Amino acid sequence: MAEKFLMPKLSPTMEEGQIARWVKNEGDxxxxxxxxxxxxxxxxxxxxxxxxxxxxxxxxxxxGETA
Numbered sequence: 001m002a003e004k005f006l007m008p009k010l011s012p013t014m015e016e017g018q019i020a021r022w023v024k025n026e027g028d029x030x031x032x033x034x035x036x037x038x039x040x041x042x043x044x045x046x047x048x049x050x051x052x053x054x055x056x057x058x059x060x061x062x063x064g065e066t067a
Contacts, residue, residue, distance in 0.1 A: 017067060
């Protein structure tokens with residue numbers, strides 16, 4: 001079953017983030033706690049990690065886009 005992975009609020013002041021780069025590509029398998037993408041926030045670049053194992057089926061927002 002597919003699940004949407006939404007960008008988490010990575011800091012208390014975060015309003016939005018820009019995807020700096022995707023570490024995983026569409027079709028890649030990943031484990032829990034593995035980095036999927038790097039996100040630029042108003043304060044720093046942070047890693048967005050998987051909560052559980054799975055496969056990245058579709059990337060909706062490309063690197064450079066705001067989410």
